[in-house]
Amino acid sequence: MCGIAGWVDFERDLTHERATGQAMTETMCCRGPDDEGLWQSPHAMLGNRRLAVIDVEGGHMPMTAEGPVVITYSGEVYNFVELRAELAAKGHRFRTRSDTEVVLHGYLEWGEGVADRLNGMYALAIWDDRSQELLLVRDRMGIKPLYYYPLRDGVLFGSEPKAILANPLAEPVVDADGLRELLSMGRSPEQAIFKGMRELRPGHLLRVRREGRSLRRYWALEPREHTDDLDVTVRTIRGLLEDIVGRQLVSDVPLCSLLSGGLDSSTITALAKKRGQIRSFAVDFAGYAENFQPDDLRGDPDRPFVKELAEYVGSDHTDITLDTAELTDPRLRSAVVRAYDIPNFLGDMNSSLYMLFRAIREHSTVALSGESADELFGGYAWFHLPQAVEADTFPWLAMVMRDHNPGDLLDQGLFERLDIPSFVADSYRTALAEVPYLPGQNGHERRMREVCYLHLTRFLPVLLDRKDRLSMAVGLEVRVPFCDHRLVEYVFNTPWAMKNFDGREKSLLRAAVVDLVPESILRRVKSPYPATQDVAYEQGLRDTLRDLVHTGKAPVLDLLDAAAVREIIAAPVGKTTTTMSRFSLELALDLNVWLESYGIRLDL
Template identity: 40%
Template sequence: MCGITGFVQWNRDLTQESELLVRMTDSLSNRGPDASGTWISNPCAFGHRRLSVMDPENGAQPMHALQGDTSYTVVYNGELYNAPELKKELLQRGHHFRTQCDTEVLLASYIEWGPACVEKFNGIFAFAIWDGGREQVFMARDRLGVKPLFYSHAKDALIFGSEPKALLLHPDVEAVVGPEGLAEIFIVGPARTPGHGVYSSLHELKPAHAMIYSRNGIKTYAYWKLESVNHEHNLEETAVEVRRLLQDTLERQLASDVPVCSLLSGGLDSSALSALAVDYYNRTGQGQISTYSVDYVDNAKHFQAHSFQPGADGPWIQRMVDELKTDHHWIEIENGELVHALSQAMLVRDLPGMADVDSSLYLFCKEIKKGATVAISGEAADEVFGGYPWFHRDEMLNSGTFPWSVAPDMRAGLLSQDIREWIRPLDYLADRYSDAVAEVPLLDGETGKTAQMRVMSYLNITRFMPTLLDRKDRMSMGAGLEVRVPYCDHRLIQYVFNIPWEMKITGGREKGILRKALEGVLPDDVLYRKKSPYPKTHNPQYLAAVKQQVLDILDDPASPILPLIDKVQIRNLASSPEASSNLPWFGQLMSGPQLFAYLTQINGWLKTYNVAIR
């Protein structure tokens, strides 16, 4: 994994901009701590930071190739999991390779097939290729948006990068946020609308989209999308196919020239991946695999079961460690560390994010990095297979908005009256929801519960899942750790998307078809354990700390967040019983402590990035 950045500007001598390019590239050093490279050849400037995973000796970027008289240069962040098959086909077509890395395979694929190369890729990626023959830049992002790519079309320049921080160093990109950006932060956030960069001058290349930039301007287009088709397999055949796809995906993603580990929470999703990885390592003679789990100091003393988190993970983690005999690492985070890391998590993301869910993951990844460079994670299984409570509760299914944002009035009530009138947050949210629902590819004649569940699945895959993938990428790459997400394989997602809902919940359980597919892989008690989400701290010391931070912000007249919020309302919340609870209440997903931490992140972001509101 890596960080990429650069700019293309017609009719200007970019060789005078080498210092700027180096600064932009170095801003991504956390994403690529192992090497750095820049390249300028008018009208194009590319920068790259490398995290060495495949062929560490020979995979330096920017990477160049010459085909006849045409030169090509690529900067690339990602992994192609089908690189061996592509390489074999390209060799048969006359290509030659100097390295064992997938970067060279990706570049040769573009040389052979042009922009259509992305349709052949199985992997996670964001890349830019300068095509000297056509005098254009071709950019693309993987189908599910695992790897990020932002861009700005400012004046006569295209500026791009893996993270906003690189673009914001360019003099043509300002840290300005308008009404849509504020609505993204306060009413949609921490989710983001696909394609929205929050900053007024930034856009995000959407998942499954490509871009061509030439002297004629910008052209973006989708090269893949979810399709609705009739599901032809019976229950047994479906379970076999789900297992086949998951196993194939995982084995592809275990390929690495550096140490690989697995994240293990003791739940269905991570336990399945860990078990399949152990089986693969045993079959291929690769020895013992390491697993990692995260918790908080003294968390067990303060844990309260609720519908979103019905039980503690610790005993189940130990159950799987004993079963699989992995080299397990228990990571515990202090509450003081968690509070302190809220600021670092915001800097890694360049935006306020998921509060302690971000900062804890960042600290977790920093610890994992001490022993591994690549990790396997169970991210996205709930979105794909229907694991969240909102798939199963009528009041959430029928809420008329995103099920993770079912308290928009409460969120809008945190804003000052002037800001509410300016950004019209409830209208903005309603428009984004309508846009998302209008995209859903319903089958002809599909109505009722069947149509409703397809809509819910689509919203989760295209709107909520990117939020978690965004978080996973920033927090892990902020620590120089590559995290792979097998449940995000586009073949698996396309197949499961079309499994009828009644079959998905076979046995009357959430993710029933996944459980059936994994019979014999996991012990029955783990296989049928009720879902438990990523762990949160339950220590009242954390609540006290983040609440005090918010009160200090309210007491400081220089706090940049003050003109945006209703200070009286937030003070009232701070003294309310709900604010003293770790139970989900604020829009279902955000507890009192998380709300206060989020407001603190917003204030820190406005101050640190000197954000202008206009």
């Protein structure tokens, strides 16, 4: 895993721009603490910061082949052993054991068609000096990020916006659409928040030549008739999971699993343990389990289920316990905003995950996680609630955001000008227009295909970004087995009646792993990542906002409703613990850190 950055300009001599290239690459140092490299030619510059996972000694990047053809690469290709054998049979010779070199030789053999052959998570850039052409490629599910910034005569690119913003040609400007994106709980493909910047869509590649840019989709979810019966479907899913986890255990550095006591992480941990000893880690808050109060999202604490699973499969388990004082440290908020490059409203759910990853990194370099199982198998409550399924909007907005708006503290005039409802409605219609239907599909099956597609392409990207940014900010690689495109293609096309065959959420997954995990976990209802319930955390949020108001100089104050701010500050402790109030407080504080530290100019 690594961080990549680069610059192509067909009218500028980039051999004189090494300092800028180094500055862009250096912003990725957290993603790649083990090695760095910068390759230059008159019209191209490729940088890399490496986190060494496969072939620690031999995988230095950027890596070159005859031509020269140069690659800077972030990610893991899980079928690189088979590809290497195929390429060797065609006469290719390899100097290293790294998957990077396999991708590079794959390009030499198949050109941009190499993307069709990769199984993994990756963001890569290849400069072909022979044709004076840049190729950018992103994995099918968008597990690894890749941004670009078109120039008149070329392009800037990077794993994260901060790499691009380190070049003086890119300014940290955010327009109304960027602000709208921040305030909606979803992801518009290609939207990068910063004006002029784009995110390469999952399953797409971009070619940059002197004549211009061309974008091509090399993978998308397609409609396929599902002919397997229930028993065959369950066996196929189990077989895929066995193969996927086996492939993703390959590592030359210490590897672990992230365990929450839910079905998804328990499945991954149990499958990994079948292959040998596995370390597992879980997050907890001091006093959380003892003082837990059920809410509208979480019915029970994770700790008892984590303990049961770890004992059941025999993993080498560690709980990472966090306290409120750490969560309220302003330096932690700054670190999280820096990791994201943008403000967020999930607050302690982000900062605690960052702290968890930081603690895990002391023991392991790679972790397996359960993202995508809920989106793929129908795990969220709103998959099963008619009022959410039938709503004329994204189902999660119909439920989670129905009474919870992160923009509650914003100036109402600004909020009305942004017209978030219209923005969300347009985004929803755009997403629906992409859904791949089966011929003759109608009624509830048709609608549930839409719901599943919306989750995989608009909701899941938010979670994948969260996991990638917060883990790579501390140099931890997180792999997501449920995002393997073979599993996604297969399960996406199973009928909803089969996904829900026993009336429970994630029916197919439960059936596929019934022998792997305890009965209590098979029965457990979905419980999201935990949030602290300590009122001292709420008090810390309000105290920080009060301090910003007292200074009178905080840039975020120009965006806030003064009366709403006074009201939330004056409310008794314990009265702002609703998700709505927490969302709005967290967003306001994140916005202020972002505006100050990034020098954001708002173009509204």
